[in-house]
Amino acid sequence: MKILEEKRLNIFLDKLGKQAQLFDVRESILPPKRYFFPSREITFTFDKKSKSLSSQKAPKDFILFGISLKDLEAITYLDEIMQKPARDDFYFNKRDKSILIGLTGKEFNVAPGGDIILRKLKNDEYEVVVVTKKGEKFLKRLDFPFTCLPAGKEEKDRVEYKISKSKTMVELHGLLSDPELLHDAVKWSWQGYPEIWDKLAGECLNCGICTYVCPLCHCFSVEDEMDLSGDECRRCRKWDACTLPEFAKVAGGIGRPGHSFHKGVKERYYNWFYHKFVRGYLEFGKSQCVTCGRCKKYCPARIDIEEVLLEIMNRFKKIKN
Amino acid sequence: MQNIYEPIPVKIQKIEIYSGDVKLFRMAKLDGSPFPLNQNGLVFVPGQFVLAGLWGYGESPFGPASHPNDSSCIEVVVRKVGQVTSALHSLEEGDELTLRGPYGNGYPIDFFREKDVILITGGCGIPPIASLVEYIISNRSDFGEVNLLYGATTPEDLLMKERMNEWKRRINVTLTVDKPACNWDGNTGFVTDCLEHLKINSANTVVAMCGPGPMVDAIENLLNPMGIPDRRIFVSMERKMQCGVGRCQHCVCGDKYVCVDGPVFNLDEIDKAWDK
Numbered sequence: 001m002k003i004l005e006e007k008r009l010n011i012f013l014d015k016l017g018k019q020a021q022l023f024d025v026r027e028s029i030l031p032p033k034r035y036f037f038p039s040r041e042i043t044f045t046f047d048k049k050s051k052s053l054s055s056q057k058a059p060k061d062f063i064l065f066g067i068s069l070k071d072l073e074a075i076t077y078l079d080e081i082m083q084k085p086a087r088d089d090f091y092f093n094k095r096d097k098s099i100l101i102g103l104t105g106k107e108f109n110v111a112p113g114g115d116i117i118l119r120k121l122k123n124d125e126y127e128v129v130v131v132t133k134k135g136e137k138f139l140k141r142l143d144f145p146f147t148c149l150p151a152g153k154e155e156k157d158r159v160e161y162k163i164s165k166s167k168t169m170v171e172l173h174g175l176l177s178d179p180e181l182l183h184d185a186v187k188w189s190w191q192g193y194p195e196i197w198d199k200l201a202g203e204c205l206n207c208g209i210c211t212y213v214c215p216l217c218h219c220f221s222v223e224d225e226m227d228l229s230g231d232e233c234r235r236c237r238k239w240d241a242c243t244l245p246e247f248a249k250v251a252g253g254i255g256r257p258g259h260s261f262h263k264g265v266k267e268r269y270y271n272w273f274y275h276k277f278v279r280g281y282l283e284f285g286k287s288q289c290v291t292c293g294r295c296k297k298y299c300p301a302r303i304d305i306e307e308v309l310l311e312i313m314n315r316f317k318k319i320k321n
Numbered sequence: 322m323q324n325i326y327e328p329i330p331v332k333i334q335k336i337e338i339y340s341g342d343v344k345l346f347r348m349a350k351l352d353g354s355p356f357p358l359n360q361n362g363l364v365f366v367p368g369q370f371v372l373a374g375l376w377g378y379g380e381s382p383f384g385p386a387s388h389p390n391d392s393s394c395i396e397v398v399v400r401k402v403g404q405v406t407s408a409l410h411s412l413e414e415g416d417e418l419t420l421r422g423p424y425g426n427g428y429p430i431d432f433f434r435e436k437d438v439i440l441i442t443g444g445c446g447i448p449p450i451a452s453l454v455e456y457i458i459s460n461r462s463d464f465g466e467v468n469l470l471y472g473a474t475t476p477e478d479l480l481m482k483e484r485m486n487e488w489k490r491r492i493n494v495t496l497t498v499d500k501p502a503c504n505w506d507g508n509t510g511f512v513t514d515c516l517e518h519l520k521i522n523s524a525n526t527v528v529a530m531c532g533p534g535p536m537v538d539a540i541e542n543l544l545n546p547m548g549i550p551d552r553r554i555f556v557s558m559e560r561k562m563q564c565g566v567g568r569c570q571h572c573v574c575g576d577k578y579v580c581v582d583g584p585v586f587n588l589d590e591i592d593k594a595w596d597k
Binding site (some may be wrong): 018043044046048051053073079082084085086087088089090202219220221222223224226231235240243247248249251252256258261271274275278279282 | 325326327330376377378379380391402403404408513559560561563566567568569570571572573574575577581595
């Protein structure tokens with residue numbers, strides 16, 4: 001078993017930084033999705049003079065350090081999303097160049113993703129868990145002098161499973177173990193419990209922050225930009241949010257207002273839930289949430305999606321029983 | 322392998338001006354090569370859509386209006402309604418634009434075979450229906466009685482009149498307008514009025530529609546009592562589209578992605594969707 005002592009963490013990071021561009025994502029507000037699916041990226045550049053089209057170049061290798069277990073899980077899920085129904089080159093060009101290093105104080109039985117995970121032990125030490133071949137190769141190349149412990153010693157040294165002590169999305173974590181029930185309840189709520197959506201429509205500020213900070217939300221819009229000479233056109237893909245008013249709006253012609261298929265906050269906010277817990281389940285067999293808690297933490301209206309789901313679930317169970 | 326979002330360059334071969342704000346663009350591949358065919362030997366299935374665009378302005382979805390067997394060109398009808406369509410309207414023959422697709426499913430033409438077909442559309446909803454008509458006419462003996470009901474606000478708003486004269490020889494065409502002009506000898510009123518006068522064999526009839534939501538609702542309310550269930554009524558849905566491949570989320574309609582599961586749905590599939 002390879003061990004990294006906490007006091008040598010900075011030396012380890014220095015060494016990582018010499019291998020490739022290093023991003024330390026500990027305490028990051030925005031989720032790691034931004035390194036593979038940036039908030040704004042130029043997908044194609046078209047030169048009007050030469051009529052030539054160039055696409056985004058593959059980046060150099062980079063390392064993300066300090067990813068939480070939940071974010072590792074989200075990246076694995078996002079990999080799945082970006083593969084279906086057709087492979088998203090812009091995402092995978094970057095994803096393929098990344099080395100993901102997780103950092104966790106929590107116990108895990110099965111690694112939720114990433115290439116290497118540093119698992120905190122009791123004595124200010126991390127166990128270096130190699131998850132993928134890519135991670136194994138990388139460590140070999142890194143040639144870092146880890147401390148080696150004999151096998152079998154690790155079990156008793158592990159810190160306790162912390163998730164039950166944390167106040168973040170604990171009950172939601174439980175709900176997610178039955179995504180089919182969650183699917184049924186959220187789908188039912190639109191007509192069965194409209195009061196909750198009316199209430200949320202009055203609270204939601206349409207700011208889109210919940211979707212930007214979500215490690216799984218992946219709505220985007222495509223916009224063209226011109227350079228000042230007018231010769232170069234850049235097609236940009238930008239994060240969008242299904243809670244924003246323009247999201248499902250189509251043009252209506254001269255003198256006509258157009259039409260939005262999600263006409264109010266209520267429809268838009270419900271659509272966000274619907275994607276995560278209904279459509280997401282139908283597409284991937286699981287809800288599109290890893291209970292990272294960012295949406296709740298950064299919502300300026302203090303909407304707590306865990307509370308919302310619990311309220312729906314309680315009402316649903318009462319009616320169904 | 323080509324990037325799924327990368328468009329191909331095409332050239333405008335011909336522009337037909339239909340009215341003040343509607344133009345037809347016939348597009349051919351820049352190198353003159355034919356458009357690739359699908360397994361059925363078609364350039365696209367009528368009802369599928371393409372994303373046509375202009376660098377610097379973006380892309381918009383259009384249901385091609387051309388004959389689906391004609392691999393030399395793809396025709397789209399563009400009504401000037403927003404940024405992209407206004408930019409397309411400023412183009413001239415010979416100008417270049419971009420194309421992606423075809424995307425989506427199209428009308429289930431194999432299911433339509435051996436059946437009577439009613440085609441209903443209004444205003445600018447004619448293009449995908451037009452390509453379906455072209456397909457039916459090319460394979461006329463495969464289909465039973467075919468009726469096209471097409472309504473518009475004024476006679477000037479009825480598009481593709483020349484083509485329609487050809488169609489009239491092979492299928493029944495009923496045109497109707499809300500506001501007739503003095504030289505108008507067709508029907509006055511909504512397409513629903515025309516539908517009520519149609520004699521149909523409901524057990525063996527399928528319906529293909531492309532038009533605004535209220536028209537679709539009104540027709541559904543008429544067809545169901547006539548004995549045509551929602552699963553035999555096919556409608557092409559309009560939504561905002563950005564990616565075309567079921568990822569960006571703009572076009573979602575309940576459980577469905579209009580860009581990959583549609584844009585053609587039978588009413589049974591989408592009737593319960595809450596986001597209309």
